[in-house]
Structures are given as C-alpha cells and as structure tokens.
Amino acid sequence: xxxxxxxxxxxxxxxxxxxxxxxxxxxxxxxxxxxxxxxxxxxxxxxxxxxxxxxxxxxxxxxxxxxxxxxxxxxxxxxxxxxxxxxxxxxxxxxxxxxxxxxxxxxxxxxxxxxxxxxxxxxxxxxxxxxxxxxxxxxxxxxxxxxxxxxxxxxxxx
Amino acid sequence: xxxxxxxxxxxxxxxxxxxxxxxxxxxxxxxxxxxxxxxxxxxxxxxxxxxxxxxxxxxxxxxxxxxxxxxxxxxxxxxxxxxxxxxxxxxxxxxxxxxxxxxxxxxxxxxxxxxxxxxxxxxxxxxxxxxxxxxxxxxxxxxxxxxxxxxxxxxxxx
Numbered sequence: 249x250x251x252x253x254x255x256x257x258x259x260x261x262x263x264x265x266x267x268x269x270x271x272x273x274x275x276x277x278x279x280x281x282x283x284x285x286x287x288x289x290x291x292x293x294x295x296x297x298x299x300x301x302x303x304x305x306x307x308x309x310x311x312x313x314x315x316x317x318x319x320x321x322x323x324x325x326x327x328x329x330x331x332x333x334x335x336x337x338x339x340x341x342x343x344x345x346x347x348x349x350x351x352x353x354x355x356x357x358x359x360x361x362x363x364x365x366x367x368x369x370x371x372x373x374x375x376x377x378x379x380x381x382x383x384x385x386x387x388x389x390x391x392x393x394x395x396x397x398x399x400x401x402x403x404x405x406x
Numbered sequence: 407x408x409x410x411x412x413x414x415x416x417x418x419x420x421x422x423x424x425x426x427x428x429x430x431x432x433x434x435x436x437x438x439x440x441x442x443x444x445x446x447x448x449x450x451x452x453x454x455x456x457x458x459x460x461x462x463x464x465x466x467x468x469x470x471x472x473x474x475x476x477x478x479x480x481x482x483x484x485x486x487x488x489x490x491x492x493x494x495x496x497x498x499x500x501x502x503x504x505x506x507x508x509x510x511x512x513x514x515x516x517x518x519x520x521x522x523x524x525x526x527x528x529x530x531x532x533x534x535x536x537x538x539x540x541x542x543x544x545x546x547x548x549x550x551x552x553x554x555x556x557x558x559x560x561x562x563x564x
Contacts, residue, residue: 377420
C-alpha cells in the first residue's frame with residue numbers, strides 16, 4: 249500500500265526553466281566576480297561597500313549588515329576582517345549602544361567604491377541587463393517579486 | 407575636457423529588475439541550502455550528485471565535472487575530498503587514460519541522491535516553480551536563454 253505522497257517531479261517545461269535560471273545564476277556570478285578581480289574585490293565585498301555607502305554616516309550595525317547581505321554573522325565577520333585588512337572598512341564600537349558593533353566605510357573604501365562602480369555597472373549591463381528587452385525586464389521583475397516576498401517571509405522563521 | 411565614456415548607470419526600471427533578480431538569487435540559495443541541511447548536503451554537493459548520477463557508469467572526469475558545475479578545479483577538489491569523507495563519492499584513476507582522475511558515485515551516494523531528490527524537488531517547487539505561472543516560466547526561460555548562451559560563450563575565453 250502506497251502511503252507516501254507522490255513526488256511532483258518537474259515537468260519538462262519546468263525543468264528547462266529551472267535549469268536555465270540556475271545556469272544563468274552561476275555563470276553570471278562567475279563573470280561578475282571575474283570582472284571585479286582586477287580591483288581585488290569579490291561580489292560580496294562589492295555588496296558590502298554598496299550597503300555601507302548608502303547608509304547614514306557610512307556605517308551599519310554588523311547584525312543589520314548580515315541581514316541586508318543575507319549572510320550569517322560569523323561569515324560576515326570573516327569577510328569584514330579581510331576587508332579591514334585591505335583598508336576598505338573598519339570596525340567600531342558604539343559606546344552609547346550596547347548592541348553595537350558597527351562596520352564603517354573608510355575613505356579608501358569610498359574611493360574604491362567610486363572607482364569600481366562604473367566598471368561593475370558596465371559588467372552588469374553587458375552580461376545581463378542589455379541582453380534583455382525593456383519588456384522582458386518588466387516581466388522578470390513582475391515574476392520574481394512574489395518569489396522574493398515569499399522567501400523574505402520565510403527567512404524570518406527559524 | 408571630458409574624455410571618459412560616460413557611465414551608463416541603470417535606469418530605475420533596470421535597477422528594480424536587477425535588484426529583484428539578485429535578491430531572489432540570494433534568498434533562494436539560502437532557502438535551498440537550509441532545506442538540504444538535514445541531509446548533510448550543500449547545494450554544490452547536490453549538484454555533484456546529480457551530475458554523477460546522470461553520467462555513464464556514474465563517473466566523470468574531474469575536469470569535466472569542474473566545467474559542468476562551473477567551479478575551479480582546486481575548489482572542486484576540496485569539495486570532492488569532503489564528499490569522499492562522507493562516503494558519497496570516491497576518486498578513481500583510470501589506468502588507460504592519462505588525463506584521467508575520475509570522481510565516481512558510490513552506492514551510498516546513489517542512495518543518498520534517491521532519498522534527497524524528492525525533498526529537493528519539493529523545495530524547488532515550493533520556493534520557486536509553483537510561485538510562477540506556466541506562462542511566466544516560459545517567458546523566464548525565453549528571456550534568460552540568450553543570457554546563458556552569452557555567458558557560456560564568454561566562459562571559454564581567458
């Protein structure tokens with residue numbers, strides 16, 4: 249007697265869409281990383297610089313930065329150490345805020361960000377944005393927004 | 407005198423689409439990893455198991471496996487060592503093929519793959535596929551296929 253729920257394997261069309269999505273994700277990460285390499289940055293480094301440069305006083309609480317970049321605190325901590333050694337950020341304790349270890353963008357970090365941003369945007373255009381029509385971009389956003397919302401909702405739960 | 411080419415920053419619509427795509431990529435990786443954790447597998451482990459299980463004789467040359475999973479050979483080597491320690495794969499030298507160090511799926515690896523696959527498919531459905539309409543999946547594939555082709559073409563070049 250079969251008591252398990254039957255697995256709903258992907259149909260061919262679903263499999264094709266999923267496979268294409270996965271391939272683009274991996275290939276694009278690889279390409280964007282390669283374009284950032286001459287600047288000594290990884291994609292994660294760049295994402296940290298973007299987050300800090302857009303924050304008030306160019307600083308963020310480490311726990312907020314971990315949430316914003318979807319990393320575990322321990323992994324972020326290792327990354328911030330590397331970036332600190334490269335002079336891009338520094339850690340700062342906030343005396344008036346007991347929760348507060350902050351990551352702060354340094355002048356060198358801001359300068360690096362300004363220098364790299366045009367190249368990174370060009371890379372994103374060349375390898376993704378400019379390959380999609382404006383209509384396709386609108387559709388992509390419309391399709392993926394509910395997915396992002398669903399996943400964001402899940403992320404809160406343990 | 408301005409001699410640099412002006413940076414073509416992303417428009418608001420492009421920025422929104424790009425941001426949504428990036429968020430989904432990260433959140434989805436996080437969620438799929440979390441769903442694989444009870445089985446002691448990472449997404450990369452799972453991908454290796456899929457590749458080997460679909461190969462003739464359940465084995466692949468390490469260099470082919472690195473290409474298929476878009477990893478560097480050194481990173482793949484570390485991963486295969488971990489998976490070897492977990493009894494999922496083994497390395498094998500091919501005496502008649504001088505190029506050949508192979509990764510081979512073990513019985514335990516195949517068994518693990520069979521056990522995990524239904525859960526992973528359910529996870530992919532719940533957090534991605536089932537959130538998109540059939541039309542959206544067709545559009546997604548159509549939009550991303552040229553991107554995948556472009557990036558695959560680039561990947562060969564050094």
